[in-house]
Amino acid sequence: METGRVLFLTGAVLTHAVVGYALVRGFTDADPRIGIVFGIAPDADFWFPAAWGWPLVHRGLTHTPLFALLLVVGAYAISRDRTAALAVGLAISSHLAIDSLSPAGIAWLFPLEASAGPGLPVHGPAATAALWLVSIGVLAWRAGDDPSIR
Numbered sequence: 771m772e773t774g775r776v777l778f779l780t781g782a783v784l785t786h787a788v789v790g791y792a793l794v795r796g797f798t799d800a801d802p803r804i805g806i807v808f809g810i811a812p813d814a815d816f817w818f819p820a821a822w823g824w825p826l827v828h829r830g831l832t833h834t835p836l837f838a839l840l841l842v843v844g845a846y847a848i849s850r851d852r853t854a855a856l857a858v859g860l861a862i863s864s865h866l867a868i869d870s871l872s873p874a875g876i877a878w879l880f881p882l883e884a885s886a887g888p889g890l891p892v893h894g895p896a897a898t899a900a901l902w903l904v905s906i907g908v909l910a911w912r913a914g915d916d917p918s919i920r
């Protein structure tokens with residue numbers, strides 16, 4: 771894989787992790803590491819062999835509302851903790867929201883394959899900077915609530 775592509779993908783995955791972390795840290799009392807794990811979880815599909823085909827492709831099954839719902843229900847079934855399930859939902863929903871605005875979009879109507887997005891450069895430099903700034907803003911806002919950080 772070419773260096774530019776590796777840097778692009780690394781930046782995109784890090785952005786999903788930061789946004790997920792900030793949302794969980796900012797709006798729940800759950801462990802914010804849940805935001806990192808489930809913020810990047812949909813991109814586990816990069817590891818799917820190309821031979822598998824739809825829906826086990828990048829931006830396929832793991833980028834659908836159905837998959838997100840299954841993870842939230844699964845998180846609740848395992849933890850019996852609504853806050854943890856909310857954290858999972860926030861993190862994975864942020865990933866789907868960001869990716870759905872990209873040119874490739876996501877399959878909102880899964881199992882239908884149609885997935886065109888509005889074509890915004892959501893993983894471009896400007897959008898990445900905006901997402902990081904908003905995430906840092908959320909973390910700074912919540913840092914005031916944490917006596918261990920003062």
Ligand SMILES: [Zn+2]
Nearest residue numbers: 812813865869
């Ligand atoms: Zn993705």
